[in-house]
Amino acid sequence: GEKAVGAAILVKGTTIGTATDTMGYFTLKVPSEESILVISHFSTTSSIEVALKGSKKVVVRLGEKNESNSQLLGEGFIVHGKVDEAPSPSEGILEWNKYMSKNIKYPHSARESKTQGTVVVGFKVKEDGTIADVEIIRGIGGECDQEAVRIIAGGPTWDPGKVGDQPVTTQISLAVRFVLAGDPGVASLSQQNEKAIADRFGKHVTVVGYQAK
Structure with a gap:
């Protein structure tokens, strides 16, 4: 409805x-x-x-x-599945953001082809805090999808979600938005739609790139 x-x-x-x-x-x-x-x-x-x-x-x-089956976690993560205590990066959201900003790249081939949009990555935080089963839930094609998977899969460990006092495997998703700086197409209807998708995740990850010369 x-x-x-x-x-x-x-x-x-x-x-x-x-x-x-x-x-x-x-x-x-x-x-x-x-x-x-x-x-x-x-x-x-x-x-x-x-x-x-x-x-x-x-x-x-x-x-x-089903609103009760998902919740927004911190800055940009959506937790799928009901837990009493949501998983979180072991070193805190601030350190996670530092890791992302330092390591994520806008692929050269994507800049050449003017590929922009919102990639949504799904992954599991296991009982021991490791990240597993990283996959593309919504892709935009090319190396942007691969880069989003790479940055999540290689990230720091997490504190697991809990039901009661018991650690459980939890499904999470995160939006990563790729935007080319100075592109007049950024204000197009398509890009407005892409931004609306990313906004559903709260403070999502935005990767700004410059078109390849």
Whole structure:
């Protein structure tokens, strides 16, 4: 019953895709009336397939929203699954931010191709605080996706989430937004949509790059 902002829509078997805008709408040119749309949202690792069968308009219901099953953690992390004590970086959010700012890079090939947008990375914090199963929930293609996975996978350890006094494995997601400085396209509708997706995570990670010469 609510608008799904930032849902990713991809034509199955192709690289053609888009994302829903701040009103939950999307428009997409498809190669065939028989195309199949693969639709996913960064709040879940599942996706659904919709066969167009000649339809010009589709209305998709992604699923029931469950507020009690996710929570915003600190600066930009969303915790999926109910825990009594949410996981957190062992050295604190400030040190985590220092690690990110010092180590994350805007890939040269992405700057050359003017690739911009919001990558959403999902990962698990295990009972011993190590990071595991890092994956792309929402990608923008190319080396930006790889860089987002690299920076999370190689990051510091965490204090695990807890249910009662018992450490548990917890699923987390984080938005990493890649923006080219000085690009006039940054104010376009597409980039506004990308920012809206990142804003859902609170103070998300923003990587600013300059176009390759």
